[in-house]
Amino acid sequence: MGLINNVRDKLRSFLRIEPPQQSTITIQQNLDYYANAAKNRIWYRGNSYELSQLYNQLDVSPTIFWKASCTKGMEIRKIAGIAPDDRAAVDEAFAGIEPLPVACCNWPAEFPYAPEVSFRMFHTGDWLMLRFDVAERYTAALVTEDNGEVWTDSCAEFFIAPDTGMYYNFETTCIGRMLLGARKSRTEAEHASPEVLAGVKRYTTLPCGEPFAEREGDNRWSLTLAIPPQALFRHALTDWSGLKARMNLYKCGDNLSHPHFLSWRPIRTEKPDFHRPEFFEEATFEK
Numbered sequence: 001m002g003l004i005n006n007v008r009d010k011l012r013s014f015l016r017i018e019p020p021q022q023s024t025i026t027i028q029q030n031l032d033y034y035a036n037a038a039k040n041r042i043w044y045r046g047n048s049y050e051l052s053q054l055y056n057q058l059d060v061s062p063t064i065f066w067k068a069s070c071t072k073g074m075e076i077r078k079i080a081g082i083a084p085d086d087r088a089a090v091d092e093a094f095a096g097i098e099p100l101p102v103a104c105c106n107w108p109a110e111f112p113y114a115p116e117v118s119f120r121m122f123h124t125g126d127w128l129m130l131r132f133d134v135a136e137r138y139t140a141a142l143v144t145e146d147n148g149e150v151w152t153d154s155c156a157e158f159f160i161a162p163d164t165g166m167y168y169n170f171e172t173t174c175i176g177r178m179l180l181g182a183r184k185s186r187t188e189a190e191h192a193s194p195e196v197l198a199g200v201k202r203y204t205t206l207p208c209g210e211p212f213a214e215r216e217g218d219n220r221w222s223l224t225l226a227i228p229p230q231a232l233f234r235h236a237l238t239d240w241s242g243l244k245a246r247m248n249l250y251k252c253g254d255n256l257s258h259p260h261f262l263s264w265r266p267i268r269t270e271k272p273d274f275h276r277p278e279f280f281e282e283a284t285f286e287k
Helices: 002-015 033-045 048-057 087-095 194-198
Strands: 074-076 116-123 128-141 155-161 167-173 178-183 189-191 201-204 212-227 244-252 261-263 281-285
Touching (some): 033 048, 128 244
Parallel strands (some): 074 281
Antiparallel strands (some): 155 244, 167 178
């Protein structure tokens, strides 16, 4: 060993090798043990309401999903001169509108299934044109009448609040059956009359009005609504132009084998609940 150490020292001296200086590495933990344990438990539970509360109390970037606030001021384009029944013109107009995802899976622990859903929207002044495109594994249409329990089928929904006192829920199945109500809350509602419902034009890629039991497969369908301003029947609207409102859009299927509850803008409640105007997004209809 003495010979080896002697050779090592001579090499070190010849090569001018210096021993490393002692260094200190300091890592600052973001959370202590108990806070980390609590965070991991909340993530395991997967409750959106709890996750939102957690991240709003953590010193993290405000762009993280569970801490982020909705962006303000979506503008709905005006494309004048298009009649809803002119399907070629409507399709051409929609082709120029960027699709927006309805992809917030707000309650992933209980309802993890999430079909692919997007929407496009523009208005003509006389009509609000709204199109949903859906790709899902499980599709059903058992409700046969308007103002029935449409949310139990494969259903796309549009909620809009023209002011702070009331909102309207347009809930439409994949075969065009619609529920429309003017509401102050989930339980305080006035349903639209048959005349108001008849004024909302509905176009589906599935046979309109033909019910069917649940189908499993590569199910793809589109739903287009042409909504006149008079469909907001508790308000005296005659033109969509210039309207300032708040809204959210949803996809659900409560009675499907794989129920789901998706939203365009996140909903931070403990249980699925679309009737929460506090999570609506602001929107302005171009003049």
